[in-house]
Amino acid sequence: MSAPTPATYVFKKVDGVEIKADVYLPSSASALPAPILVWFHGGGLLQGSRRTPAPHMKRAVDKYGLALVSLDYRLAPQAALPTILEDVRDGIKWTREELPGLLGEGKVDPSRLAVSGSSAGGYICLLSGLPISGVSPPPKVLLPIYPITDSLGPFFVTPQRPVKYSEDGYIYTDEDMKVHRDPNSQLLSETFAVRTPGVPLPRDHRQNFYTYMVQEGNLSQLLFAKAPGVDPADYAVAKLVQKDMPPTYIVHGDADQHVGLEQAHEVVNAMIKAGTVFEFEQPAGEPHGYDGREEVDMEKMYDFLLKYL
Template sequence: MPSVVYAEHDGVEIGLDYYLPPGNGKCPILLWFHGGGLLMGSRKAAWSHLRNAPEKHGLCMVTADYRLAPQTRMPGIMRDISACLAYLRSSAFASETGGRVDQSRVIVSGGSAGGWLALLLGSGVGFEASGLAAPEPPLGVCAIYPITDITAPFWTTPQHLAEYLDPNAQETSWCPPDSLRMQLYSYMLQEAIEQDLVIGDCGVPASAYSIAPGIASSKFKLPPTYIVHGTQSEDVVRAADGAGLDVTFDVLTGIDHLYDKDPKYEMDNMYRWIWKLLQRA
C-alpha cells in the first residue's frame, strides 16, 4: 500500500494511499474520501470492501485525506479534494503507478461527509462560491449515506446525551472509538454547530454547498451517480430526476450509518454499478 503526498498547504502534507490490482493491465481508479463530519477521520479507515476492491474488482483503489475543520474551512477542503482529483489525472501519478492506471476513468466515492465531497466534486456545486474553478467532473460518483445539506434540521437541531441513555432508543451495532476529535464531533451534534465549524467566517453561506438546490437550479449537473440510502439523499435524487440526470438510488432498510464498515457487507451492488458504467464509458 504505497502512500503519496498529493498536496501541501502551509507546511501541512496531505496524503493518499493507493492499492493496485494484480497483473500488468491498466485499471480504472476509484477514489474514496472518508467520513467524520469533516471534523475527524483518516484515509487509513478504509473498510474491507475497499481494501478488497483491487483484487476482487480490478480497480486501483485510492483513499485520500483532506484537511479537517475547523482549522480548515470549507473553501480549503474544496481546494484539497480538487487537488486530489487533479493529481490522479497527472503525469506524476501515472509515473508513480508505473503506467498501470487508466486516468480517463476516475470514479469518486465516499461515505457520509466523504460522500458529500464526492457529490461536490461530481456536480461542481460550491466551487465558485469558494473562489475556485470547478474541476472536470469524474466519470461517475458513488455516494454512500452522504451528507448533502448542512442546513438540514439534523445539523441545526441540538442533540443531547439523554437520547443515548434511554434503553428504549434505537439500537445500534457500532460506535467509533473515543478520541478528542470524536469528542469534538459529539459536541458539534450536541450544540448543532456544524455550520460554525465547517463554514465559520469564510464569507460563504452554508447553502452554497447544498447539493439538491444546486442541481435543481440547472446550474450544476451530476455525472452518472450511485447513492445508497439516507433521507437527505432523497432530495438529491428528486432534483436529479427533475433535471433528467442518471442517478441510481439504492435504498437499504434496517441498517446503521457506517454499515459497510462490517466485512459482511461487500457492497456488490455498488461495484456492479461501477462496472456497468465503466463498460459503457
Template sequence: MKNTVIYKQDSRFTIKADFYTANHENAPVIVYIHGGGLLWGTREDISEEMIKLYTNNGFALFSIDYRLAPESKLPDILEDVQDALLWIETEGPKQFSIDPKRIAVVGGSAGGYLALCTGIYKKKPRAIVSFYGYGDISSNWATQPSKFYLQKDLVPKELYKKFVSDEMITEGAIETRFLLYLYARQQGAWVQEITGIPSTNKEDLIQVCPIYHITKDYPPTLFLHGTKDTDVPYEQSVFMRAALIKRNVKTRLITIPNGEHVFEKDFDNPVVQDALNQVIEFLQIHLSA
C-alpha cells in the same frame, strides 16, 4: 500493494493519499474519501474488505486525506478534494498504471458529502457513489442540536477547546476528535464549525450544498443509505436522488432496511453483500473504457 504519496503540501501542512494497485494495467480509479463529520478520520479508515472489493474487481484505489475542521473550513477542504482529483489525473499516470480518464469518487458520510460536491465541480468525475452522504447542510438535521447525540453525555465546551489544535490537521484520530463532533452536534454548532458560516445564514450555506447546484451534466450517482441511520437521515439520500431525477441525471438509491450508519461494517451480511455487488456493477458500467 499500497503506496503512500503526498498529493499536496505547503509550509503549513502535508496531505497524503494511499494508492492501492489493481490486478491489471491501465486501471480505472476509485478516489475514496473518508468520513468523520469533516472533523476526524484518515485515509486509513477504509477497511481491508472494502480495499479488496475494489482492487479485486479491477479498480485502482486512491484513498485520500484532507484538511479537517474546525482548524480548516469547508472551502479549503473542498479545494483539497479538487487537488486530489487533479493530482491523480496529472501525476498519477506518471507513477501508476492507471487510466486518468476513468475516475469515480466514492465516499461515506462526510466523505459522501464531499463526493457529491465533486459533481458540481467544473472538472467532474465519471461517476459518484455516496454511502449515507448528504446533499444539504442548510436544513434542520444539520443546523439544530441532534436529538440522538443529546442522549449521550454532554461534552463540556472546555473539553472541546482542549482538542482544537493551533495548527492545520490532515489526520485525526477518532478517539479524541469524535468529541469535537459530539459537542458540535449537541450544541447545533456543527455547520458553523465546519463552514465558518452562522447556521442562520441559509443563503450562504446553500452555496455549499450540492443539492441546490445540480445541472444536467452531473455525473451518474449511486446512493446507499440505511433506514435506521441515526447520524445522517435516510431522507438526505432520498432528496438528493430526487433532485438528480429532476435534471434527468442517471441515479439509483439502494435502501438498506433497518441499516445503521456505516452499515457496511457488517460486511458478510447478505443484504450488505448484495448492495456492494451492485456498487461494483455500477462502477464497471460507468468506468468502462
C-alpha cells in the same frame, strides 16, 4: 481474499501540513491499466483519515480490478469547506496527472476515474461532480455512501442532548472540545485513533468531535468558521444538482442515526426533477457505517460503477 497493502504519497503540502494519499493497486497484471476509484473518508469534515476504507472497498481492488486512491484533506473548523474543496480538486488533479508517472507506465488509466466517499466524504464526492468544486473534467461516476448533503438540513441544526446514538448519554462540554472547535487551533489533515474494545477515548479526543457537533447542531458554523462571507446554503447539494452531472449511485440505510436520511432524500428528489442518471438504494434496518462489516459487499454499487466507468 487478502486486502492489498497501500503505498502512501504526499500529494500536497500547505501551511506546513502534509496531505497524503494511500494508493492500492490490483495484484494481477491483467487488470492493468486499472481504472481509478478515489475515496474520501467521513467524520463530518471535522475528523477522520484516509486509512479507513471499508473492507468491501479494499476487496474491490482485486475483485473488480480497480486502483483505489484514498485521499486526506484539511479538516474544519481550522479549514473552511471552500478550502477543503481545494484539496479535493488538487487531490484528483494529482491522481490524474502525477500518480501515473509515479507508479510507472500502464499501471492506471486516469481517463477512467470515479469518486466515492462515506458520510462527509459522500458530501465532497457529490460536490466533486458539480461545478462548485472546480474539478475538471468531472469524475465519470459518483458513489456517495450515506452522504451528508446540506449542513443546514434539519438533522444538522437540531441539537441532540444526549445524542441518540450515544452509548452512555454523556453531554460534551465546550471545554472538552475547546481546542478542536477553535478555528485558529493547529491545522490538521487527518485524525486517527486505534480503539481498544470496551475502552472509551478520552472525552476531549478529536474523534469525539463529530458527536459534539451533532449534540450542538452546529455543523454549518464549523464548516464555514474560516469563511465568514460564504453562505452555507450555496453548498447544499440539492440546489446544485443538474441533469448532466455524472451518473450517481447513492446508498443510505434507513436506520442511520449519524446522518439524517432526509439528507439523501432531498438530493434524490432533486435528481428526479433534473433528470439526472442515478440509482438510490435504501437498505432496510442498516445503520451508519454498516458497510464496514466484513460481510457487506455493496455489489449493486460496484455493478453501477462498472456500467458507467
